[in-house]
Amino acid sequence: MLFIKCPYCGIRSQNEFAYGGDATVKRPELNKEISDKEWDDFVYNRKSPRGKHLEFWHHISGCRQWFKVHRDTATHEIFKTLKPHEEL
Amino acid sequence: MQKYSVFNLIKNAFSSHENWEVAWKDPTPKKSYDVIIIGGGGHGLATAYYLAKEHNITNVAIIEKGWIGGGNVGRNTTIIRSNFMHDANGRFNEFSMDLWRNMSQELNFNVMFSPRGIINLAHSDAQMNAYARRGNSMRLNGIDAVLLNRKQVKKLIPMADFSEDVRFPIFGGLMQPSAGTARHDAVAWGYARQADSMGVDIIQNCEVIGFDVIGGKIKGVRTSKGDIKANKIGLCVAGSTSILAEKLNMTLPIETHLLQACVSEPIKPLLDHVVTFGAGHFYCSQSDKGEMVMGGDLDGYNSYAQRGNLPTLQHVLTEGIAMFPFLSKLKMLRTWGGIMDMSMDGSPIIDKTHIEGLYLNCGWCYGGFKSTPASGWTFAHTIAQDKVHKLNADYSLNRFSKGYLLDEKGLGTKTWIS
Numbered sequence: 001m002l003f004i005k006c007p008y009c010g011i012r013s014q015n016e017f018a019y020g021g022d023a024t025v026k027r028p029e030l031n032k033e034i035s036d037k038e039w040d041d042f043v044y045n046r047k048s049p050r051g052k053h054l055e056f057w058h059h060i061s062g063c064r065q066w067f068k069v070h071r072d073t074a075t076h077e078i079f080k081t082l083k084p085h086e087e088l
Numbered sequence: 089m090q091k092y093s094v095f096n097l098i099k100n101a102f103s104s105h106e107n108w109e110v111a112w113k114d115p116t117p118k119k120s121y122d123v124i125i126i127g128g129g130g131h132g133l134a135t136a137y138y139l140a141k142e143h144n145i146t147n148v149a150i151i152e153k154g155w156i157g158g159g160n161v162g163r164n165t166t167i168i169r170s171n172f173m174h175d176a177n178g179r180f181n182e183f184s185m186d187l188w189r190n191m192s193q194e195l196n197f198n199v200m201f202s203p204r205g206i207i208n209l210a211h212s213d214a215q216m217n218a219y220a221r222r223g224n225s226m227r228l229n230g231i232d233a234v235l236l237n238r239k240q241v242k243k244l245i246p247m248a249d250f251s252e253d254v255r256f257p258i259f260g261g262l263m264q265p266s267a268g269t270a271r272h273d274a275v276a277w278g279y280a281r282q283a284d285s286m287g288v289d290i291i292q293n294c295e296v297i298g299f300d301v302i303g304g305k306i307k308g309v310r311t312s313k314g315d316i317k318a319n320k321i322g323l324c325v326a327g328s329t330s331i332l333a334e335k336l337n338m339t340l341p342i343e344t345h346l347l348q349a350c351v352s353e354p355i356k357p358l359l360d361h362v363v364t365f366g367a368g369h370f371y372c373s374q375s376d377k378g379e380m381v382m383g384g385d386l387d388g389y390n391s392y393a394q395r396g397n398l399p400t401l402q403h404v405l406t407e408g409i410a411m412f413p414f415l416s417k418l419k420m421l422r423t424w425g426g427i428m429d430m431s432m433d434g435s436p437i438i439d440k441t442h443i444e445g446l447y448l449n450c451g452w453c454y455g456g457f458k459s460t461p462a463s464g465w466t467f468a469h470t471i472a473q474d475k476v477h478k479l480n481a482d483y484s485l486n487r488f489s490k491g492y493l494l495d496e497k498g499l500g501t502k503t504w505i506s
Binding site: 001013014015018019021022036037040041043044045046047048050053055071074075076 | 328330331334339341343388389391392393397399488504
């Protein structure tokens with residue numbers, strides 16, 4: 001069981017959350033010339049590291065806020081949770 | 089190679105079975121090979137076998153970080169099927185079915201292929217319509233499919249919950265009678281033994297640390313047992329694909345996720361089909377030892393842990409009990425996890441790469457076992473001929489950027505939603 005600290009509600013069990021994927025992926029700027037490769041990287045390509053991973057989670061059965069989790073994909077250890085606008 | 093037969097069994101009984109040849113050797117790696125396959129799982133072993141058998145390329149090494157049969161080929165729930173709607177998936181997996189049917193004879197190893205049939209349950213009229221469509225697509229591709237009504241399903245699996253007042257009543261189902269199961273370890277061992285006998289070196293406990301790429305061409309691998317040269321290298325490492333891709337400066341349309349499975353205590357023969365729950369993600373079959381073999385959803389977050397958490401297991405088994413109420417009375421014997429190379433459209437990738445001589449076989453999601461023989465066969469063809477076979481032409485790496493996705497389940501790029 002993962003225990004995740006929602007930045008708004010505190011520590012809750014994994015059951016209350018939904019996963020939202022890699023939080024380092026940035027949508028390309030709209031008013032810029034975008035290459036197919038950049039779109040490809042945004043939509044499909046993922047680093048999927050073994051180790052530290054910054055990811056989105058959604059407190060779907062709680063406050064319903066989105067936030068970021070810095071977590072180890074090999075040990076499941078959670079280092080830090082952040083509000084969505086905060087950087088590591 | 090010593091043939092496995094009843095006569096050899098009797099002969100060896102006289103010497104207390106102490107003189108059997110080893111099934112495969114434990115060689116020290118040579119300085120160079122024609123082809124190196126990274127990953128000694130089912131797909132890697134099958135690739136080496138078909139390289140030797142179909143293409144006469146025997147100067148081949150399989151490099152395996154752990155031991156053969158210790159990864160997903162020994163962790164899956166052994167289901168074999170080709171009940172796909174899309175042509176590319178149907179053709180590929182039906183070719184796989186053909187190889188399964190003859191595998192025990194071909195490998196001289198009993199893989200216990202048991203075509204007991206798979207039933208996908210439907211729980212609404214809409215789902216029955218969707219299954220009718222899928223069944224028709226399957227039949228157009230020469231795959232057997234039977235649409236069953238509620239009464240017909242009840243006759244086949246009377247132990248399922250057929251009450252009227254349940255949340256997800258059984259409306260019927262789609263059955264592929266020729267689908268089934270096989271002994272997964274035997275598949276790894278059978279391919280390993282035959283590949284070894286044809287000259288393939290199976291090098292276990294040997295981790296790939298890096299690659300030698302010169303001028304856009306692959307030249308060899310650096311491993312924990314030294315550098316090994318080869319002009320052709322095939323990557324066949326399932327959940328570890330992204331780790332090796334990073335060493336090659338490649339970012340792939342893949343995420344590694346965790347999938348759990350479990351078996352109950354053994355009980356007397358009860359279930360002689362593979363059955364899947366249609367209102368969630370749960371599947372069940374009974375092993376020859378009598379255990380109920382069960383699995384379902386991914387844990388739902390990126391993971392390389394090979395072990396899962398309880399909430400997902402609880403969720404999956406809740407679905408199981410909704411389908412088969414008797415499961416609640418069984419004790420759980422074992423649970424375990426494996427790591428899946430989840431591709432962004434749910435279909436695999438078997439292709440060349442931008443690096444000359446480097447070939448990629450990945451993206452099997454949680455359905456790689458059934459495709460083991462076809463994957464090995466087509467990957468061997470792709471490596472040997474340096475071009476894709478028409479069976480794996482649609483499993484290209486650039487289908488994502490080109491827009492030719494093969495999204496069998498229509499889930500899109502959120503691979504953890506299943």
